[in-house]
Amino acid sequence: MSAGKLVSIIVPVYNAAHYLPLCIESILAQSYQNVELILVNDGSSDGSGELCEVYAKKDHRVRVIHQRNAGPSVARNCGIAAATGDYLQFVDSDDTIDPDMTERLVQAMDGSQLVICGYYKLQVQDDGMRQAKRFCIVPARELTKAEFLKHFGELYPHNFIHYTWNKLYKASVIQQAGLTFDTAVDWGEDLLFNLAYIERCDQIHTVEDALYYYLDSNAGSITSSYRPNLFHTMKMLQGSVREFLKRNDAYSGKNKELFEQFCAARILAGFWNLFHPASPLDAERKKKQIAEIMRDERVHRNLDYFRTGNFDERLVGVMIEWQSVDLLYTYYSLKGLWKKRREPKGQKWIS
Structure with missing residues (x-):
């Protein structure tokens, strides 16, 4: 050899x-x-x-x-x-x-x-x-x-x-x-x-x-640290994949369904990122960014995939459909408090 x-x-x-x-x-x-x-x-x-x-x-x-x-x-x-x-x-x-x-x-x-x-x-x-x-x-x-x-x-x-x-x-x-x-x-x-x-x-x-x-040290995961432009970066990446599949006649059937289900789950990570312990955002700015994500055209086109997801995805999908900014803010705030209490002292934030 x-x-x-x-x-x-x-x-x-x-x-x-x-x-x-x-x-x-x-x-x-x-x-x-x-x-x-x-x-x-x-x-x-x-x-x-x-x-x-x-x-x-x-x-x-x-x-x-x-x-x-x-x-x-x-x-x-x-x-x-x-x-x-x-x-x-x-x-x-x-x-x-x-x-x-x-x-x-x-x-x-x-x-x-x-x-x-x-x-x-x-x-x-x-x-x-x-x-x-x-x-x-x-x-x-x-x-x-x-x-x-x-x-x-x-x-x-x-x-x-x-x-x-x-x-x-x-x-x-x-x-x-x-x-x-x-x-x-x-x-x-x-x-x-x-x-x-x-x-x-x-x-x-x-x-x-x-x-x-x-x-997997979790240091490179999307939930390991607060990322100011996470939603827009994910949107760019998934958009690049989507266009790649379309160019190569592979954006249909099971391919499309599985890919878009993955994208729906990533949208939840975009919300979760706003509530990371290292996030500098106050309540007003968090709600402003939640509203921005909720209004995004691509997010709305993914609503059907939220409906076929797990409980968290289905629930968040309903909040997006209703444009319930305050309700989603409260939901993630409570999730963050619950997670903080359950995690051992010194353990990193893990989604």
Whole structure:
């Protein structure tokens, strides 16, 4: 395998010293040895940069790039520009990968432009133990882009489309199209990159097995912190997906239904965000933003999907239909108080 195609594995690193050794070692121990590991230190202040240099001295396949803190998109773009491999793989600095992941993805790439695999979602418990949830991708085989998009609605809610870390990309596709991560977007940039990449694919190979270990610290979730423009960012992202599906004749039937159900659930996250403990909004401004979301044309077009959702979605859907700003404000205020009382002291806000 060492004489095969070179795989550039790009890892943006920012204050990840606690997890970084496990991440790097899982990459260097791959059964597929013909890799270059590009560590982009994004202005870390916890010793992560020094750790990167230690590994570069130990293994000639490791390259380290230091930059001022500019965010993961800039770091990934920097890694893409520095990569010399035939294929590109992305790994987050607090995650690890299966010993055979790169080999499995390279084997599956034959004739395709993109390979997607399953993953494990790990959560650290109070006692230090990790709880894992396995997400397997079905169907698992080589598919034309049209065949793959028929299953988009099933794959999308489980984040098989969203992230870069469960995929292998052809460097030539990225280079020829001039694809980069949008540095103006601070959340969801992976999804936009993947949509642009998939648009340029003829064949996509899906691998059922979970080969990536994603550590869910909740830090990157939409409810982990207050986001001033969350609703508008979500609207932009879902609008981009919707237009992508329409362009590719895949916005119909089950695809449309499952995607729009997901969008309805995201609208609830937009309301919930206003009541995050870190929100600087007073009651008047919260109600003003609630009214703005309620009046949004896209929200109204999703009302049918609220009616087929869970209890929370159905109830909020009724409030939107009635334009009951005060009632929805009271509902989320009480939910916030209830959640605060139930959460152990020091635990982060989790939706």
